[in-house]
Amino acid sequence: MDLRQIDLPGIASRNARTFKRENHDRPSLNLSFPLDPHKKINLPPTPPTLLEQWFNFEWRIECFEKRLENTGFLREGFPEFNCNLGPDILAACTGSDLEFAPGTSWAKYRVKNWKETPPIRFQPDGYYWKAMARFLTLSATRGAGRWLTQSGDLHSNGDGLSALRGPQDLLMDLYDDPGEIHTRLAECHAVYEAMLQAHFDILHPLSGGYNSSWCSAAVKGRFATIQNDFCCMVGPELFDAFFKDYVNKESAFLDCCIYHLDGPGAVRHLDSICEAPRLDLIQWVPGDGNKPVAQWPELLKKVQSLGKGLWLYGSAREQLEMMDYLKPEGCFYTLQLGSREEAEAFAKKVETLHKTKRPVIVTKL
Secondary structure: OOHHHOOHHHHHHHHHHHHOOOOOOOOEEEEEEEOOOOOOOOOOOOOOOHHHHHHOHHHHHHHHHHHHOOEEEEEOOOOEEOOOOOOOHHHHOOOOOEEEEOOEEEEOOOOOOHHHOOOOOOOOOOHHHHHHHHHHHHHHHHOOOOOEEEOOOOOOHHHHHHHHHOHHHHHHHHHHOHHHHHHHHHHHHHHHHHHHHHHHHHHHHHHOOEEEOOOOOOEEOOEEEEEOHHHHHOOHHHHHHHOHHHHHHHHHOOOEEEEEEEOHHHHHHHHHHHOOOOOOEEEEEOOOOOOOHHHOHHHHHHHHHOOOEEEEOOOHHHHHHHHHHOOOOOEEEEEEOOOHHHHHHHHHHHHHHHHHHOOOOOOOO
């Protein structure tokens, strides 16, 4: 099932209302399911080496196409593809080398001394951006009218500098050379804007202006998910001094924006993060070994009280549990079900739940 079988403009229109927290009837629901739960997907042969598995983009897209043939979508569900080369792609596109493992990659730290390091610049002629541009172009071309391609997972600001310097050394730099770090953060932000703009310049002409993000939603306009996992290593004073302004700047660059809040150590910065006027949603990830998302009701309700929406995930039971204590405004839920019947039953439960939650308005005669 692909974009030809769904109402993409209608989905994007509802999602736009949800980003603005104007969806008073129900949350946005990104639902998917196998068309035939018993069908075996015959994927093309796996390339023999790890690097080929990462950089054989034709093979990666062919695998996606095979899976897509047996995938259905409901409500705001839609097909999308992620041109993923790992979380440190921003560092790689400024000159760092990447180490690859199954499912992830990371940058080799290259900064020994900031004073001896040239300015951080986007390298559009570098190996990694050329590879990413080819990957994005291939997905956008083959996916035109069939699927959306996600914008980049760009770990910028604190994460970007950490990928260059190493988190422990960067933490000491905040104390030892704050002026230099402010300069490097500004350089890193310029790379973030240049790289995202390069993504949009490739994707939007072939998609009618639509794209998704790794926090999935079909959006018409400039949409991405931002984050700063390094923030877990600093207290509120340092976060506000170095990183708070970049939440505002990064979200202001976009039409729709989600912030990935990762782990209990990041929660202390929630109020500062939510002060960014152009930030729309928070995705809360508790982290390994912690309670699942649904078991953080006070935190999730606090996000809504701060005027932001939520991008939520979990089992069907957990998502219904969250819908029971959260307002629908600004909420996106993403869920894979086991069959069309399960997806339709879940959607019906959601509609019934929110009909009972809507206030009854009595008009005086």
